Amino acid sequence: AGGPEAGEAGEAVQTLRRVFGYDAFRGDQEEIIEQVIGGGDAVVLMPTGGGKSLCYQIPSLVRPGVGVVISPLIALMQDQVDALRALGVRAGFLNSTQDFEERRLVEAEFLAGELDLLYLAPERLRVEQTVQLLDRGKISLFAIDEAHCVAQWGHDFRPDYLMLSMLHDRWPDVPRIALTATATKATHEEITSRLRMDGARHFVASFDRPNIQYRIAAKSEPKRQLLELLRSEHAGDAGIVYCLSRASVEKTAQFLVDNGIAAVPYHAGLDARVRAANQSRFLREDGLVVVATIAFGMGIDKPDVRFVAHLDLPKSVEGYYQETGRAGRDGQPSTAWLAYGLQDVVQQRKMIDGSEGDDAHRRRLAAHLDAMLAMCETVECRRVRLLAYFDQESGPCGNCDTCLTPPQTWDGTVSAQKLLSTVVRLKRERGQKFGAGQIIDILLGRKTAKVIQFDHDGLSVFGIGEDLREADWRGVVRQLLAQGLLAVEGDYGTLVLTDSSGEVLRGQRQVPMRREPEKAARAAKAKS
Ligand code: ADP
Ligand code: ZN
Numbered sequence: 001a002g003g004p005e006a007g008e009a010g011e012a013v014q015t016l017r018r019v020f021g022y023d024a025f026r027g028d029q030e031e032i033i034e035q036v037i038g039g040g041d042a043v044v045l046m047p048t049g050g051g052k053s054l055c056y057q058i059p060s061l062v063r064p065g066v067g068v069v070i071s072p073l074i075a076l077m078q079d080q081v082d083a084l085r086a087l088g089v090r091a092g093f094l095n096s097t098q099d100f101e102e103r104r105l106v107e108a109e110f111l112a113g114e115l116d117l118l119y120l121a122p123e124r125l126r127v128e129q130t131v132q133l134l135d136r137g138k139i140s141l142f143a144i145d146e147a148h149c150v151a152q153w154g155h156d157f158r159p160d161y162l163m164l165s166m167l168h169d170r171w172p173d174v175p176r177i178a179l180t181a182t183a184t185k186a187t188h189e190e191i192t193s194r195l196r197m198d199g200a201r202h203f204v205a206s207f208d209r210p211n212i213q214y215r216i217a218a219k220s221e222p223k224r225q226l227l228e229l230l231r232s233e234h235a236g237d238a239g240i241v242y243c244l245s246r247a248s249v250e251k252t253a254q255f256l257v258d259n260g261i262a263a264v265p266y267h268a269g270l271d272a273r274v275r276a277a278n279q280s281r282f283l284r285e286d287g288l289v290v291v292a293t294i295a296f297g298m299g300i301d302k303p304d305v306r307f308v309a310h311l312d313l314p315k316s317v318e319g320y321y322q323e324t325g326r327a328g329r330d331g332q333p334s335t336a337w338l339a340y341g342l343q344d345v346v347q348q349r350k351m352i353d354g355s356e357g358d359d360a361h362r363r364r365l366a367a368h369l370d371a372m373l374a375m376c377e378t379v380e381c382r383r384v385r386l387l388a389y390f391d392q393e394s395g396p397c398g399n400c401d402t403c404l405t406p407p408q409t410w411d412g413t414v415s416a417q418k419l420l421s422t423v424v425r426l427k428r429e430r431g432q433k434f435g436a437g438q439i440i441d442i443l444l445g446r447k448t449a450k451v452i453q454f455d456h457d458g459l460s461v462f463g464i465g466e467d468l469r470e471a472d473w474r475g476v477v478r479q480l481l482a483q484g485l486l487a488v489e490g491d492y493g494t495l496v497l498t499d500s501s502g503e504v505l506r507g508q509r510q511v512p513m514r515r516e517p518e519k520a521a522r523a524a525k526a527k528s
Contacts, residue, residue, distance in 0.1 A: 346493030412513030
């Protein structure tokens, strides 16, 4: 039954069954595939594990010619091509890891029409030879994977992606499909305009990953906290642990190994062979933990990653979403756990202040960080906040820490006033700058060497905060930062007032706060 349209859809489904061995399309796959088979452009926003690959693989098989896939993930091309070849799909790739002879072979296959899919690193298009090669073959479509890399203010900008607007100029009749797993409204718009996809149809799937349980804990002893999580909930499970620095990657991996957990490090400073070996062990072995910087993970297709743990604060909500999204691609229950503390904020501010680029760039980075902080300190459902960041609405999920154990809130207005007035007092001491540590010592009435050195025990605010514990005060600082009522600047994490601080000091604004959990408070106390 049906006209030509039904016939085309039939061909897509047949290909799905015959080549990939699946029964039916999921979500928007079928509509997306029909759009591209019909010669139209598509912009696809779909979460990790949603099934983006088939959206260009099937049209490449159905349409005459070769589907050209632009991907920044050079390290994965070999694996992707091998997997396709195992299914009988004629696939090849061109990137900088190949020697002349290997490249020539692929080029010959392309020209002879012996390929269904050709994976291409974006920087290849800078080479005129590549462009001429593409001109001489028949192209069925362009797929632009990880399309958010074109967004200049996004978290993963790649300059080579800017060139991709040339695809439309040079091959106006070839349909294009841009795909990404993370995009705020702004990034989505940037993808559309920079890639000149004005006439495209847009497919925005729900970004919700219901099987991922989001949890954010106060950081006290991060490695110990991680170990407890792995032992109590994820014994023998595969997972990824993200750390900010290479040094902490190494230390954390060693710590896990010392405690009987199979773990390997992964960061850009490791020898390429070690890195490749660790990545392939992670993909092939059961229950291995990779401790990594964010250099690890994009495009990694391991379905049974049971947890993603962050020992340091991600730089943006987009990054957090994308990194945690590597858990549970198989749909089984998985954990996204993040430990975060005041030191993270200080450290990241420092990195932003020292970063290259103009003020506007630094302001963007700061805005990303602020959104991430607000996510950490929210008393609302984490998922609601996360999806709201991507302009998607949802109700409380029942599967995040704030839903499962609703945080107690308290009226922190008076405490905020005490802390902010201490910051005001110290500001008057010219040339001297103090971070959270000194301010908390003053509030708690501690006569430390540094307190005595600066006569801070003589201040009227000395000891006015003895009603709270140190961990509570740290929580107060974090929440004031997250609410934009306090800011941190400079190398030493100096605390400074913001434009809104005055409202609190003058009693014009209430400051609701999230109570610090008893456990974190105890651990921080034991340490001090
Ligand atoms: P993404 O690129 O969006 O993260 P993938 O394309 O890697 O997702 O797909 C995720 C997993 O789901 C893969 O193992 C893929 O084979 C599988 N998959 C995709 N579409 C279907 C489908 N229609 N039916 C069954 N499995 C599918
Ligand atoms: Zn929730």
